[in-house]
Amino acid sequence: MATIYRWELRKLRAQKRSYLGLGAAVLVPIIFAVAVAIQPGEPADVPFGRYINDTGLAFPLVTLLFGSIWFYPLIAALVSGDIVANEDNNGTLKTILTRSVERSQVFFAKVLAAFSYSAFAILLSGVVATVAGIIVSGFNPLPTLSGSIETPERGLLLVGGSLAVYLMPVLAISSIALLLSTVTRNSAAAVVGTLMFSLLLQLVVIIPGLDGVQPYLLSTQFNSWEGLLRTPVDWQPIIRAAWVCALYALPALALALTVFLRRDVAGG
């Protein structure tokens, strides 16, 4: 399967859409940093927003907060929503499924490649935001949500940890995009469908009486990394994010695998 995975990555490297997502992942933090550099003031209404003039380490955290509604889900969906449907679009499923690889191997290689892309995009965006932030505001101590001050070195570690925790809901979004890609066989439908799903989850929380479900919504898990930025570290939202994200991702992947294994490859 390692061979199929390597070739899935090779295919991603050869497609413009992959660079569209990565380009956005790089550009958005840079634009944010430039805006902060040339304009006084700060987005004080979001956590860490008021620290962006004090430390560059606040930049990736603010980017994560702003990006959770649609930006990072879009980047994940761009590739995950396309990775199966693209084969249908090009008629190439029949090309690879008549070689010496089982359908399940092809599917899992695609899941791994889509996850790798999403992880790389988040990491790249975080690194660019951190570097741009440090250039603009310096490598200074990071205030936590509990009011304590962390050293720049530990702050950097916490930023890295936050990115890792943030990856959990992103991979769940990727899984849903993969499901839609497999079922609809249409890239645009899968990407738009994934975004609609993400946005709908954001809207559920404003419906009166549904407050109780909020901790179990995928959208809520995008903020779970904030537990790392408390003193002491609050693991509870992070642990919850792990199993809630798994509850979204695993059934989606299981259903996608079933469809992929059983479907007739009649097109192309």
Add this chain to the structure above:
Amino acid sequence: MSGVAPVALRGLTKQYGRITAVDDVSLTVNEGDVFGYLGPNGAGKTTSLRMMLGLIRPTAGEVLVFGQDPQRSVKALADVAGFVEAPRFYPYLDAITNLRLVAALDGNDAKGRIAEALDVVELSDRAGDKVGGFSHGMHQRLGIAGALIRRPRLLLLDEPATGLDPGGMRDMRALIARLSSEGMTVMLSSHLLAEVEELCNRVAIVRNGRIVYEGELNELRAAAGLTIRLRTTDDELALRVIAGRRGITDVVRHGSNAIQLRAADETAIAELSRALADAEALILELAPSAATLEDLFFELTEGDGDSAGEAAKLDQAAELTGDTH
């Protein structure tokens, strides 16, 4: 593996809702055959090939490729290569990268055969070009190259010459003939009788998803009989000589000086010519009509779908030649 039929279909059926695309198809392709799967467009040829390649699940029946079911595992296709409809590759990758990709999925030493395969299909000079810019013919040739790097014992090809220019068709047919002469079993679908006649030793004729004939092409030719145009110095006398002769049927007189008849085989024609000479109805013209097999093909694949009637026609024709199917 020797002795196991490269392809064995038993009661193969595929339904899409109320439409039966492939209807109870049974056939066997033997080692060394160039087997023609012949029928008009929409007869279910591609659907059958897709089931042989494990791409589509049969509704009923069984596909065995070298004795194994491709639905169970892709291992059944270890000695098989080919394509259905047009071969498709990644348009954003160049030709050689596409072949490296499929070779990597094949494993073994497939990668080492890429240059040779490109050479065989005469695409070596376009190896670095993106496939997105390739013509239909180049796609077909790349598809063949992709198949050859698997070094298959069975090549499954779906309308391999369709969409090619005359030169491309000639090259494709020459390549198939060459691969066959090297011992490869080939099964190709086609809607062109001439293509199947040129390349194949055995044929299955399919209509509306059902097989209406399966057997040796020579037997089919014999079953179709020979239509002969005859002119003699005395056609009235000739007609009396012809009447009731064994192996001569469907005698029709065209105009005042031409007779058309159907002969079961060449022996019947030879005997007729001697009988005419003996009776002094001297032959001015005795010419075969080439359209007979095509007529039979159209009879089998067109019309009102009365397959029992078609079978009767075949049986009738076979009776004349002593063949049975």
